[in-house]
Structures are given as C-alpha cells and as structure tokens.
Amino acid sequence: MNRLESLESFVAVVESGQFTIAADRLGIGKSVISRRVSELEEHLGALLLHRTTRTLSLTDAGREFYPRAVQVLEDLDEAEQSVSRSQQDLSGRLRLAAPLSFGLFHLSNALNGFSNLHPRVVLDIDLNDSEVDLVQEGIDLALRIGDLDNSTMVARPLAPINFVLCASPEYLQRMGTPHSAEDLAGHRGLCYSNLPEPQKWPFIDPTGRALTIRIPLQMQANNGQLLLDAASAGQGICLSPTFIAYQAILDGRLQPILTDYHIPPVTAYAVYPNRRFIPQRVRALADYLRQQFGDHPYWDDGLAHVIS
Amino acid sequence: MNRLESLESFVAVVESGQFTIAADRLGIGKSVISRRVSELEEHLGALLLHRTTRTLSLTDAGREFYPRAVQVLEDLDEAEQSVSRSQQDLSGRLRLAAPLSFGLFHLSNALNGFSNLHPRVVLDIDLNDSEVDLVQEGIDLALRIGDLDNSTMVARPLAPINFVLCASPEYLQRMGTPHSAEDLAGHRGLCYSNLPEPQKWPFIDPTGRALTIRIPLQMQANNGQLLLDAASAGQGICLSPTFIAYQAILDGRLQPILTDYHIPPVTAYAVYPNRRFIPQRVRALADYLRQQFGDHPYWDDGLAHVIS
DNA sequence: GCTATTGTTGCAAATAATGCAATAGTGTTT
DNA sequence: AAACACTATTGCATTATTTGCAACAATAGC
Numbered sequence: 001m002n003r004l005e006s007l008e009s010f011v012a013v014v015e016s017g018q019f020t021i022a023a024d025r026l027g028i029g030k031s032v033i034s035r036r037v038s039e040l041e042e043h044l045g046a047l048l049l050h051r052t053t054r055t056l057s058l059t060d061a062g063r064e065f066y067p068r069a070v071q072v073l074e075d076l077d078e079a080e081q082s083v084s085r086s087q088q089d090l091s092g093r094l095r096l097a098a099p100l101s102f103g104l105f106h107l108s109n110a111l112n113g114f115s116n117l118h119p120r121v122v123l124d125i126d127l128n129d130s131e132v133d134l135v136q137e138g139i140d141l142a143l144r145i146g147d148l149d150n151s152t153m154v155a156r157p158l159a160p161i162n163f164v165l166c167a168s169p170e171y172l173q174r175m176g177t178p179h180s181a182e183d184l185a186g187h188r189g190l191c192y193s194n195l196p197e198p199q200k201w202p203f204i205d206p207t208g209r210a211l212t213i214r215i216p217l218q219m220q221a222n223n224g225q226l227l228l229d230a231a232s233a234g235q236g237i238c239l240s241p242t243f244i245a246y247q248a249i250l251d252g253r254l255q256p257i258l259t260d261y262h263i264p265p266v267t268a269y270a271v272y273p274n275r276r277f278i279p280q281r282v283r284a285l286a287d288y289l290r291q292q293f294g295d296h297p298y299w300d301d302g303l304a305h306v307i308s
Numbered sequence: 309m310n311r312l313e314s315l316e317s318f319v320a321v322v323e324s325g326q327f328t329i330a331a332d333r334l335g336i337g338k339s340v341i342s343r344r345v346s347e348l349e350e351h352l353g354a355l356l357l358h359r360t361t362r363t364l365s366l367t368d369a370g371r372e373f374y375p376r377a378v379q380v381l382e383d384l385d386e387a388e389q390s391v392s393r394s395q396q397d398l399s400g401r402l403r404l405a406a407p408l409s410f411g412l413f414h415l416s417n418a419l420n421g422f423s424n425l426h427p428r429v430v431l432d433i434d435l436n437d438s439e440v441d442l443v444q445e446g447i448d449l450a451l452r453i454g455d456l457d458n459s460t461m462v463a464r465p466l467a468p469i470n471f472v473l474c475a476s477p478e479y480l481q482r483m484g485t486p487h488s489a490e491d492l493a494g495h496r497g498l499c500y501s502n503l504p505e506p507q508k509w510p511f512i513d514p515t516g517r518a519l520t521i522r523i524p525l526q527m528q529a530n531n532g533q534l535l536l537d538a539a540s541a542g543q544g545i546c547l548s549p550t551f552i553a554y555q556a557i558l559d560g561r562l563q564p565i566l567t568d569y570h571i572p573p574v575t576a577y578a579v580y581p582n583r584r585f586i587p588q589r590v591r592a593l594a595d596y597l598r599q600q601f602g603d604h605p606y607w608d609d610g611l612a613h614v615i616s
Numbered sequence: 617g618c619t620a621t622t623g624t625t626g627c628a629a630a631t632a633a634t635g636c637a638a639t640a641g642t643g644t645t646t
Numbered sequence: 647a648a649a650c651a652c653t654a655t656t657g658c659a660t661t662a663t664t665t666g667c668a669a670c671a672a673t674a675g676c
Contacts, residue, residue: 004312019623029666034624047392051623053672054409068387068585079376083354083369135582274443276375337635342655361641361653
C-alpha cells in the first residue's frame with residue numbers, strides 16, 4: 001500500500017464529498033479511490049468514512065485524521081519545494097488573516113498583485129477584526145495593526161499607520177472648526193468601538209505635550225469605513241487611520257482638522273507563528289507586502305502636510 | 309515512485325551514513341535504496357547526497373531537506389497513531405529538555421518509569437540549564453523551573469519547588485546558628501549564579517513581612533549540587549531547592565536553619581510549543597510527570613516541618 | 617416500484633518494484 | 647605503486663502491485 005496516495009485519496013474524498021468527484025480530480029478511476037481508502041482504513045484499524053451508496057460522512061476517527069492528513073501532505077509538498085529546482089515558482093495554500101477594513105482597502109490590490117506573481121499559490125483569506133489564534137486556526141500569516149501580545153510570534157513591520165482627525169466641510173461650517181484639542185469637547189465624536197476606550201483620543205499638542213481628550217459620543221461602530229461615511233455625511237468628527245480616510249480627504253469630502261497636533265501612529269505588522277520551517281510563500285508574501293506598503297505607504301502620499 | 313519510501317530511504321541513509329547499512333535497517337536490498345534516493349533527487353531536481361563510492365556527505369539541498377523529511381515522517385506516524393486501533397501503545401521520538409540538577413535527581417527515575425510504560429517511545433533528553441528555543445531545536449517538551457516568559461507556550465504545573473536554608477551541623481557549631489534573617493549578614497553564602505542577583509535571598513519573616521537579605525559571598529556556582537556539597541563540607545550556608553537538599557537533610561549531613569521563616573516557592577512546569585497537533589506521547593509524559601511529582605512531591609515528604 | 621447514481625468488487629492487462637549478480641569507482645594497505 | 651577491500655550503481659529476469667473496465671449492489675428521489 002502506498003500510504004501517501006491513500007492519504008491523498010482520503011483527503012480528496014473528504015474535500016469533494018464524493019468518491020467519483022475525487023477520482024476525477026485525481027485523474028484515476030473511482031475503483032482506485034475506493035480501494036485506497038479501504039486499505040487506509042484497514043491499515044489504521046479504524047473506519048474513516050461512514051458511507052452508504054448515496055451519502056458520505058466522516059466518522060470521529062476521520063474527523064480527527066483529516067486535518068492531520070492535510071497537514072502532512074502540505075508539509076511534504078513544502079519540504080520538496082524548498083529544495084526543488086523550480087524554487088522560484090511558489091505554490092501551495094496560504095491562509096491569511098487581516099482586519100476587515102485594511103483588507104478591503106489595501107490588502108485586496110496587493111494580494112491580486114501577489115497572486116499574479118505566484119499564480120500557483122492559493123490564497124485563503126480571513127477578514128476578521130477579532131484576533132484569532134493563529135496556530136489553532138492554521139493561519140500562516142496575519143496582518144495585525146497596533147500592539148502585539150504574543151511574543152513567540154514572528155512580527156515584521158509592514159507600514160506605519162497614521163491617523164487624522166477629520167470632518168465634512170459642511171459640518172465644520174455648521175459647528176465651527178476646532179482650533180485646539182480642548183475645543184473637541186463641544187463636538188460630536190464618531191468613535192471606533194474596538195478600542196478599550198473609544199471616546200478617549202490621544203494627542204501631542206504643538207508644544208510637544210501629550211494629552212488625552214474625551215470627546216462626546218455621537219456614534220460608535222466597530223468599523224472604520226462606516227464611521228468615515230458618517231463623517232462625510234456631516235455626522236461629526238472622526239479619528240480615522242489615513243489608510244481609510246485618504247481618499248475622502250483628497251476628494252475634499254472630508255477636511256483634516258487640528259493638523260498642528262500630532263497623533264501617535266501605530267504600526268501594521270505581518271505576524272506569523274514561529275514554526276520550525278517557515279513556508280517560503282509566507283516569507284514571500286511578507287516581503288511583498290512590505291514592499292507594497294513600506295515606511296511611506298502610498299495612501300499617505302498626498303497627506304504629508306496632514307500627518308506631520 | 310513512492311515518495312514516502314524514497315523519503316524513508318533518504319533519511320535512513322543520512323542517519324546510518326551508508327547505503328548498505330540503511331538497506332539492512334529497512335530490510336531491503338541496497339540497490340533499492342540507491343534507486344529510491346536517485347529517484348527522489350530526480351523528482352526534486354536537486355542532488356541530496358554527494359557520494360563517491362567510499363564517502364557520503366549531504367549537499368546543501370540535502371541538509372535543508374533532511375530535517376523536513378524527518379518531520380514529515382514523524383507527523384505522518386503521529387497522525388496514523390492518533391486514530392489507530394492500538395492507540396494505547398505510544399511510540400515515536402520524544403525530545404525532552406530539562407535543567408541539569410532536576411534532571412539528574414528526579415527526572416531520571418521518572419523517565420525510566422515512563423519508558424517502561426511506553427517502551428516504544430524513544431526519549432531524547434537534553435539536560436541544560438540555559439533556556440533553548442523549543443521550536444527551533446525541535447524540543448517536544450521542556451521542564452522549566454520558575455517564571456515563564458513565552459506566553460504562547462502551553463505550560464502545565466508539575467510540582468512546587470520549595471527552598472530551605474541549610475548548613476552542616478559542624479559549620480553551625482563553629483560559626484553559630486543564625487536565629488534571624490539579619491544574622492545571615494555575618495555568615496558565608498554559597499550562591500547560585502544563574503540568578504539575576506545571586507547574593508540576595510528573599511524571605512517572609514515569622515510576622516509575615518517580606519524582606520531581602522544580602523549575604524556575603526563565599527562561593528558561587530551555576531550548579532546546585534556543587535553548592536550543596538560545599539555546604540555539607542562546612543563551607544557555608546546554602547539556599548537550596550528541597551529537591552536537591554532533601555536527602556542530605558534527612559541524613560543529618562545538613563541542618564535546616566531559620567525554619568520559622570518562609571521562603572517563597574516557585575513552580576516547576578512542563579512546557580511545550582502550542583502546535584496544532586500535540587503528540588499524544590507529549591501529553592502522556594506531562595501527565596505522567598504531574599502524577600509522579602504533584603502538589604506534594606516525594607522529596608518534600610520528610611520536610612513538612614521545614615518548609616512550613 | 618422505477619430510475620439515476622453511488623460505492624464496491626472481480627479480473628485480466630499493464631505497470632512497477634525487487635533482488636541478484638555484475639560493474640565501476642575509491643580510499644587503504646602492503 | 648599495485649593489489650585489496652569495500653562501496654554505490656546498473657541490467658535484467660522475476661515477482662508483486664496497481665490499474666481500469668465492467669458488472670454489481672445499494673439507496674434516495676420520483
């Protein structure tokens with residue numbers, strides 16, 4: 001028995017849900033699939049699949065075995081690739097996690113570029129603002145903005161994340177333009193709720209003094225895009241990352257305010273588990289993203305005067 | 309070509325250093341080994357072994373490929389075992405790291421017991437007082453005493469580590485027995501140099517007050533056993549873990565002092581990388597060690613009055 | 617109860633793996 | 647320097663395994 005081919009067959013069956021489709025996918029007869037899975041089961045001494053002629057389902061053993069089988073196959077491919085002649089030509093699956101807004105605004109394009117560079121790399125993207133456990137979820141690489149907690153993860157800086165305070169021209173005309181941070185106390189705050197203290201905004205004033213202002217809450221959301229849209233509609237003042245706000249500012253839909261104040265930037269990182277063997281495609285993507293964004297990301301290009 | 313058998317052959321050759329021995333080990337002809345390795349090389353498009361008829365050495369590609377090949381084979385065995393009928397019967401290699409003294413004093417016996425329970429598990433033990441990188445070194449499980457730094461590691465408490473202050477009866481007769489922590493200032497300290505501040509010893513005095521005493525340095529070493537021997541020989545006073553000192557105390561070679569003071573205990577942990585699939589043998593060993601030591605380890609049995 | 621479709625099984629043909637023996641190459645010894 | 651001892655490789659006949667086709671059995675939907 002060929003253990004590896006049995007594994008492949010089993011995985012193909014699980015993923016396709018049918019022996020027949022799995023056989024087509026592997027380009028062999030369905031009888032071969034049938035026999036390989038049977039042999040594998042016999043070898044293990046455990047049934048992997050409950051099968052009637054019309055329905056197929058995993059047994060407990062199969063559910064346990066499947067992800068491990070996938071992992072073994074991927075690791076083997078990975079190992080072979082690492083020394084293969086066609087080392088340039090990366091392939092395999094790459095599971096990527098990123099925050100929702102950043103993913104939609106900037107990762108999307110970058111990933112398309114990467115995908116063109118390495119067409120045989122299959123990207124599996126999970127946009128999610130809540131932090132998932134990278135090892136448990138089998139994520140190869142995550143894009144994280146701001147502080148990092150897990151020290152055994154490898155973190156590579158990808159880009160600075162700058163912030164601007166902005167509101168619509170119409171709002172500013174109606175409500176008055178604030179000229180000091182303290183003026184914000186009389187304005188309407190559009191606050192990002194995924195922060196520990198959404199209403200407290202940090203500043204460095206023009207003289208270099210750090211201060212934190214509590215702004216009245218007008219609207220709160222866990223999505224920066226929505227808050228920005230609210231700001232555009234004149235709902236209030238928004239403390240937005242430039243990677244979300246830049247377009248609206250360049251368009252004139254939003255106007256930066258208090259630009260003589262400095263808002264402490266944070267950093268976007270590529271984070272990946274410190275495995276024994278880091279897949280080359282993970283390194284490649286981290287490199288590529290670093291190159292796409294870098295210390296002066298394109299979304300800050302027209303905003304030099306704003307982010308000081 | 310059977311990729312897996314090629315892998316096995318390659319690994320066997322690397323580990324035995326010869327095609328012939330590898331063939332014997334796998335119970336097949338040496339011609340088969342030769343062909344399998346050649347096929348593997350052809351498949352990869354890279355030479356793995358530099359071979360003349362008399363000498364064998366890894367190429368760069370081979371050096372890169374070998375550990376990954378080993379990993380894949382182990383992971384596959386692991387996956388199969390996890391659903392195998394003979395699940396009880398653990399097997400495979402288990403790489404264990406532990407501090408030197410604890411390893412010699414207490415791990416040794418426990419591991420023999422474990423090895424008898426699971427004879428097919430091969431233990432690969434690295435006794436080392438300096439902390440190594442578990443993932444890079446491919447360590448499955450480490451025994452660590454005291455504070456843990458890496459938060460993504462799984463840590464299971466194995467035993468409390470209590471401390472006693474002790475000296476030889478002869479020394480105490482000659483130099484006088486201290487009755488308060490402050491008395492230690494006039495004594496000779498035998499200090500463990502792997503601590504940030506070897507000469508500073510922490511106490512909780514009989515009234516419950518925490519204090520730190522700086523003791524004059526008589527001898528310093530990075531090995532608790534050596535310090536204990538020095539104490540036995542009347543060289544001075546030693547702050548020793550009970551797991552080292554218990555025998556000498558029960559024998560009367562050493563006498564505990566300041567037993568009305570409390571010395572903050574630390575904890576011994578089993579630490580392992582938070583991999584996606586924790587090998588069963590790793591869980592089993594952690595369980596076994598927990599069971600062998602536990603909240604009231606045997607080495608503290610006769611010392612209840614000492615460690616309060 | 618019929619039908620369409622699924623997984624399994626039997627079997628002959630095709631394919632691949634194996635071991636043996638011969639071969640060629642290399643470091644060591646005399 | 648030449649014979650020696652031991653190594654990995656290769657050719658080839660034998661053996662074992664795998665494959666696909668077709669027939670079969672089983673089931674859900676009509």
